[in-house]
Amino acid sequence: MTVKVHLWSYFRELAGCAEVEVPMPPGSTLGQLLDELYLRHPSLAAMRNSTLVAVDVEYQGPAYLLQEQDEVSLFPPVQGG
Amino acid sequence: MTVKVHLWSYFRELAGCAEVEVPMPPGSTLGQLLDELYLRHPSLAAMRNSTLVAVDVEYQGPAYLLQEQDEVSLFPPVQGG
Amino acid sequence: MRRELTLTETPIDEATWVAGRPWDASNGAVVTFSGVVRDHEPDGGIRALEYTAFERMARHQFGLLFDEAERRWPIVSLRLVHRLGIVAAGETSLWIEIVAPHRGEALAACGWIVEEMKRVVPIWKRALRTGQSGPAH
Amino acid sequence: MRRELTLTETPIDEATWVAGRPWDASNGAVVTFSGVVRDHEPDGGIRALEYTAFERMARHQFGLLFDEAERRWPIVSLRLVHRLGIVAAGETSLWIEIVAPHRGEALAACGWIVEEMKRVVPIWKRALRTGQSGPAH
Secondary structure (H helix, E strand, O other): OEEEEEEOOOHHHHHOOOEEEEEOOOOOEHHHHHHHHHHHOHHHHOOHHHOEEEEOOEEOOOOOEOOOOOEEEEEOOOOOO | OEEEEEEOOOHHHHHOOOEEEEEOOOOOEHHHHHHHHHHHOHHHHOOHHHOEEEEOOEEOOOOOEOOOOOEEEEEOOOOOO | OEEEEEEEOOOOOHHHHHHOOOOOOOOOEEEEEEEEOOOEEOOEEEEEEEEEEOHHHHHHHHHHHHHHHHHHOOOOEEEEEEEOEEEEOOOEEEEEEEEEOOHHHHHHHHHHHHHHHHHHOOEEEEEEEOOOOOOEO | OEEEEEEEOOOOOHHHHHHOOOOOOOOOEEEEEEEEOOOEEOOEEEEEEEEEEOHHHHHHHHHHHHHHHHHHOOOOEEEEEEEOEEEEOOOEEEEEEEEEOOHHHHHHHHHHHHHHHHHHOOEEEEEEEOOOOOOEO
């Protein structure tokens, strides 16, 4: 399956794009997706420890099992207010 | 000396007046004034434990030494807001 | 610290107070508190509260509280308005605004001022109950 | 609990929001918080902040926070307005109003909402510094 990954805030500048498509075997976890993504975009890997990850509009951890059609979002710590 | 005592809020209704003058010997304390006042107005004595006492615009305790011209205020717990 | 204390028999129009905020763009947080007269208390319906004050002492005690608030928090502006006389249910009896660099300071100072005020500022209220023409405690 | 969430590029006119308060006379406490863009930060002068959001997720996460606030406190009304886009120094970027029976609840809920919002709601800001025409982190 192909998973669409949206980048937000300055992650777009780090990666040089706002959206990335990553082919993954069925049954992959969110953690495996991130490993694959960081191989392709090492600039994002440097931010790994402060990265927030959501599937659709909910936060998810690395054990989350990816589904067909899932859209993943990666972003830096939020700063509203 | 004669000490003027102002009553506030429902203490006026309890005592039947807004202001009382109490003659006291020089060197009297605020505690002694209250003892004398409560003899004259037993209805106020019943409220003794929840009465706040000020001299002019400052709270004072029973050990306060009364001065000529001092004006004392007695009132129930405050309830602003 | 800029400070402004108003004791008034006139209704408090909060929007007007907000529009008149003394602004200083170096400051990040504004907290307001409005105390509104409830139309009921545990013991029955209320149509209004009547507030009375020992006004000279109330002003002095508010001043002491403002001094202490200024010592505790880096407050830039503190405005407090308290109604006196008859305040109908649904009307604001107390309005406080605190401007400070950060929200934690402004929230803490706001809660503290109201709490202390209810301990030391000589203002009293009596309920005017529904279905009653005279005042009652 | 009545709730209203507004994400807007239009300046927040607090007096207008206050004047439009959904009133219910059974409630005794209203707390508001305004976050205002400061004209300086420890590392220099600021002329504006530019806010961006993952708006669909922001609305969802605000909704979860409002649900949780409602579980924790007897809130009657919660209105929250957040600016997006460029917000000049001195302008309000966030305005929250909480109506509750008592002040402790309203103050606690207000502090909690801001704190949690800064943890989970996907909104970001970047500083537009004085003497600079482009954005900087």
